[in-house]
Amino acid sequence: MNPTMNLYTPQARIQTGRLGILLHGGSLGTGGKTGLSLLRYSRAEIVVVIDRTCAGQSLRELTGIDRDVPIVADLEEALGFHPDILMIGIAPPGGGLPEDWWIELDQALNAGLSIVNGLHTGLVPQIEARHQTSIQTYLQPDQWIWDIRQEPADLKIGRGEARSLPGRRVLTVGTDMAIGKMSTGLELNKAAQQQGILAKFLATGQGGLMLGEDGIPLDSIRVDFAAGAVEQLVMRFGPSHPLLIIEGQGSLLHPGSTATLPLLRGSQPTHLILVHKAGQTHVRDHPHVPIPPLTRVIQMYEIVAEAAGALQPAKVAGIALNTLGLTENGARQAIDQVQDQTGLPCTDAVRFGAEGLLSAIMGCES
Secondary structure (H helix, E strand, O other): OOOOOOOOOHHHHHHHOEEEEEOOOHHHOOOOHHHHHHHHHOOOEEEEEEOOOOOOOOHHHHHOOOOOOOEEOOHHHHHHHOOOEEEEOOOOHHHOOOHHHHHHHHHHHHOOOEEEEOOOOOHHHHHHHHHOOOHHHHOOOOOOEEEOOOOOOOOOOOOOHHHHOOOEEEEEEEOOOOOOHHHHHHHHHHHHHHOOOOEEEEEOOHHHHHOOOOEOOHHHOOHHHHHHHHHHHHHHHHHHOOEEEEOOOOOOOOOOOOOHHHHHHHHOOOEEEEEEEOOOOEOOOOOOOEOOOHHHHHHHHHHHHHHHHOOOOOEEEEEEEEOOOOOHHHHHHHHHHHHHHHOOOEEOHHHHOOHHHHHHHHHOOO
C-alpha cells in the first residue's frame, strides 16, 4: 500500500480488506473485465468469486490467471470464506443491476459487508429508495459503500499545462474500447518499478480505481471539464514522478467514444502506446466501422495529439497487441507481423511482459 495514502480512503480499505468479487457469468470474459482485472492485478487479498455460471470450476483453467481463488454460486456460500468487502466486478447489459442481484446485495449488506460499485448507477440512492431510510441509518458501524462514478469537486477547464512537466507521460490509446489499455498500462508500470524507475500509474476508470490506484472516473465527468480533470491529476503527480503512465479510455475510431480526446489534451503525452486486438478488422459490434491499417491509426493519433503543432508532440513508441485466444506460437507470429508492418516494437504486454515497450519509451527523447 502507498505509505502516503489516507488509511480511511476506499482505496486503502480495499488494499487491506478481504475481497469477494460478484462476477456472475464474467469469469468467462463476458462483461467481466473489471473483476478479471482485479483478479489479475489487485494487491489485496481476494478470498472468493461469486459466479453461478462457473461455480466449482478452476479460476486458473477458466482465465489463465495465476491465483487460487474458489468460485461459488451465491453470496450465502461466499460468506463462508469471510470476505469483508464485496466488489461488483461485472457490468450487466444497460449498466443497471438485475433484480435477482439485489437479493445478494441485501444479504451482503445485512452481513455487514462493505460494497464497491463501479456501475454508472449509484447504489446509495437505490438502497435508500428500496429501504425508505437514509444510508447512514441502514449501514452498520465501519460498513461503507463506494459508488465510484462520481465527479470530483473543484474542476476547471483544461489549459494544456501538463506540457510544462519535465518527465515522460505515456498514454495508452486503442483501436477499440475494452481492448487492454488498462492492462498494458499496469504492465508498463510493473516493468518500470522492477527496473527502479519512479513511475506512477494513473487510473481513469472504475477498474483502476478499484485496484486502489490514484485517479479519476473520467466517464462521470462533464465533457467541458474532462480535460481539466485529467490535467489536474497529471499535474498532481508529474512533478514527483519522472514517468507517468496514464490509463487510456475509448478510441478515436469508435463512433460512441468521447474519452480519448480529453485524455490527450489533459495529459499532453510525450509518448503513446497503441493497443490493438490481433486479427480485429472492425470496431466491436460496429461491422460498418473498419479499423484502418495500423500505420494510418498511428499517424492519426500522432496528428491529433500534436494538434498541428499547437500542443505537445507525441510519438507512438510501440504496439501492445492483445493476443487473447491465440496459441503462444500464433501470438508470436501475430506480433512479428505487426512489427514488420509498423516498424515499431510490439508485444503482448500481459502475456510476455512490457519490458520492450518500456525500453522504447525510455529510449525515445521526451
